[in-house]
Amino acid sequence: MQKLLLHACCGVCSAYVPERLMPDFDVAIYYENSNIYPSQEFYKRQEAAKIMADGFNLPFIEADYKPADWFRHVRGLKNEPERGKRCDACIYHRLNKTFQYAKEKGFTAVATTLSVSRRKDVNQINTIGYALAKQYGIEFVGRDWKKQEGEKISQRRAKDAGIYRQEYCGCVYSRKNV
Numbered sequence: 001m002q003k004l005l006l007h008a009c010c011g012v013c014s015a016y017v018p019e020r021l022m023p024d025f026d027v028a029i030y031y032e033n034s035n036i037y038p039s040q041e042f043y044k045r046q047e048a049a050k051i052m053a054d055g056f057n058l059p060f061i062e063a064d065y066k067p068a069d070w071f072r073h074v075r076g077l078k079n080e081p082e083r084g085k086r087c088d089a090c091i092y093h094r095l096n097k098t099f100q101y102a103k104e105k106g107f108t109a110v111a112t113t114l115s116v117s118r119r120k121d122v123n124q125i126n127t128i129g130y131a132l133a134k135q136y137g138i139e140f141v142g143r144d145w146k147k148q149e150g151e152k153i154s155q156r157r158a159k160d161a162g163i164y165r166q167e168y169c170g171c172v173y174s175r176k177n178v
């Protein structure tokens with residue numbers, strides 16, 4: 001089976017997407033989210049994502065928290081709306097790190113859970129994913145995970161599991177809109 005590295009951003013998104021990939025891939029979850037502010041929030045989401053990964057009996061890889069890198073990457077874009085250019089830069093930053101890790105460790109496919117949220121633009125995510133796939137020579141599995149009630153199922157499972165469920169996308173700018 002092909003080894004797939006699944007970028008995941010929280011417990012809710014890790015509650016359902018892995019199950020869709022597991023019949024076809026040997027999945028490991030990669031928590032790479034230096035966009036999240038503040039640090040307590042980063043670790044709360046990490047813990048929730050790990051609980052769900054453990055439930056699927058999948059490896060859970062924790063990337064270092066490097067918010068200064070992320071802020072450098074989105075410099076000048078703080079006033080952009082959600083789904084705008086700041087999100088382009090943010091998604092690129094996290095997926096690029098995911099592809100880098102995948103390349104280093106011999107994964108042949110990458111995916112991300114991000115499209116499970118109705119607040120996310122699947123075309124924005126997948127355009128970035130396919131461009132990186134070309135650059136790294138690794139397959140990108142770009143799907144709209146919110147389809148087939150994906151978001152509803154994720155939320156319900158996360159609620160049933162009693163894990164932390166966030167109320168904003170992740171960065172300090174999205175937090176202001178809550």
Ligand code: SF4
Binds near residue numbers: 170
């Ligand atoms: S709103 Fe979400 S996707 Fe956009 S920059 Fe902030 S954390 Fe990243």
